[in-house]
Amino acid sequence: MSGASGSQDYNMRLAYVALFCGGIIGALSFGIRSGFGVFLPPITAELGVGREVFAFSLAVQNLIWGATQPFAGAIADRYGPFRAICGGAIVYAAGTVMIAFSATPSMLHLSAGMLVGAGLAGTSFGIILGAVGQLFPPERRSWALGVTGASGSLGQFLLVPVAGSLVASFGWKDAALFMGLGSLVMVPLAIAFWPIKGTKANPLPSGQSLGQALREAFGYKSFWLLTSGFFVCGFQVAFIAVHLPAYVSDLGMPVTVGASALALVGLFNVIGSYSAGVLGGKFSKKYLLNMLYLGRAVVIVFLLLMPPSELMIYVFASAMGLLWLSTVPLTSGLVGQIFGMRYMSMLFGIVFFSHQIGSFLGVWLGGIVFDQTGSYDLIWYVSIALALFAGFIHWPIKEEAIERAPAPAE
Template sequence: MTAASDGQNYNMRLAYIALLCGGIIGALSFGIRSGFGVFLPPITAELGVGREVFAFSLAIQNLLWGATQPFAGAISDRYGPFRAICGGALVYAIGTVLIAYSSSAGMLHLSAGALVGAGLSGTSFGIILSAVGQLFPPERRSWALGVVGASGSLGQFLLVPVAGGLVASVGWKDAALYMGLASLIMIPLAFAFWTVQGTKSNPVPSSQSVGEALKEAFTYKSYWLLTAGFFVCGFQVAFIAVHLPAYATDLGLTVAIGANALALVGLFNVIGSYSAGVLGGKFSRKYLLSLLYLARGVVIIAMLLAPPSEFMIYAFAGAMGLLWLSTVPLTSGLVGQIFGMRYMSMLFGIVFFSHQIGSFLGVWLGGRIFDETGSYNGIWYISIALSVFAGLVHWPIKENAIERQPAPAE
């Protein structure tokens, strides 16, 4: 065995270790915050407020997550993902613990909203996908991104029922405290990325600066189309993640059924995200994204037309789960495919900000429309229209890598 092959084997071992640890970080980060939806009924009941208050806290969370994601991505690109993940995990844990001590709308906005949102920017897909993607060769990269996406859904499947069980057994305050302490596990897991360096200490062979990368992306039409499409993803998944348990109770079902439905979304998205990663390595990512968004609209229409029942909620959750975060490996993969890996964290972070603007509106409008009309029907209709919009805007995207002029010789 040659020295070169030894080095290659070592790098692949490192890649798989990072994939495992990154997957667990993603599972914790996404799974814990996915469980916040089961807090909605008890918090609103105890504080004597409408659903819009806690929904607005989670809307702030989504918006702050998106707003800080490009900066966390830039830190990861520059200094390496280890620092971004550790900082994010610490802020995430503080925010989740403070939910337990929130006795007013303002404290909920700070804890569940601003702090958890900022923490998510360092512990979620924007950082993990890029960090893992750098360690795998191009022919295995889409598969690896699909595994990371599936891990987040596995966390949702495992941790949402845990959150529901904790709320039922010890109350929402102690449940938030335990979940906040559990999120600190992400810090030791981040050491798997200790050797993944940023461009400051391990520059990529390219003369492109951060400013040039941003200018290139901002003047490229396909980047804006991708960004617009990801807005729809955020709108739909955030609304469903927060309001589905409450929607189940409106149909005469229990909160537990709503929580189980969210868990089922996570379980089926393990299949969906992994499959999207595999398919993204074989077929056109933009066409796959178009089909995914259109399929979401069909699933919502079928749910609204079906007679309300426990089976209907579970069937909806399973079908939507297959389409849930399947967009993430495909969208992030397109960013890397078009612009390269050097500034992928930052550029995907900007696309993700659009996703989180959609999340903010989906969560907040869900609560607002319900409080004003006593029904979620209006927000479901908006989601169907957005599915059609997203299906159309992905179609003209140019997937090929941008051809750049080589740097002049010195």
């Protein structure tokens, strides 16, 4: 009994160390990337290009991140998360440092776009959530996922002002160098995940292969419903993150109001992500997602119907922050709950790819609609309709774990 108790204590210590280190990795990964927005004015001014150049680089970043996430997840599932995180951190750092040496649009697309996007696949919540989730027992797993998601949000809130201060004090080139070198801290932090072995070293008794896991998920209706809902999440958050400051300026308010609104989104996102993780351990995750998306529709309607004011913008930002990435612990938790933890990183990576397609379209269509109509109203209406759609498609999802036949005895 003492040996079993000692092993259990060791496993829980490992789980909490990984939770701590994973939270810092997520904070750095999300926070540094979120600070890229402050590079937009100085880069475009020095290179003599339009703002759409750097904006397109960030759009490419979203797509590359989503496209490479399943592959990073597959590496983590097969070989363990340590390799995926280390590789992602090195590519992330290389891309961020290369921004400082980007003198042409194509260099920006390569550095801030492709390299940082690929690096995010190894250092963001797609890998961290799967790794942390493996270490915690089912009754604590949702809470741990919520803490991890909240840590990334806290990094966004804390590091964006740091990025702004670096750009103001040293210029955008040195700021990119500092941020790129700082991101290498993720490499030693990844050591916390070294004990987690993948399927190559630690196959499950069920013997399910990667191909079988993919065929199982692709043939399961609930997987596609969850994937469709996450597309909506990406569309909404990317549109708001990029275009809210401009929308606020169009209402005649100071630029600082838009910046403060995004800071409030990040701050309240910490509360929302953590709360979603806690609630997901006690209540049905699909019904929580249903209420979350319907809540977004209500908040956007509030924004459009209320008389414009700074208070109205701050209330909107705070409320939307509570609903911002609360979808992440719930959606990832459902993937693990339905399909098991062994291939969670890869399967969640596929679900996340739909999120990034939505992100790309939200940013891109927001700009197109405004250029064509001089207003964001149409995209706000589309966001409301999508929120209603996402809310209702979560109702039919089957939350129960899939029952599989045991592997034949040898």
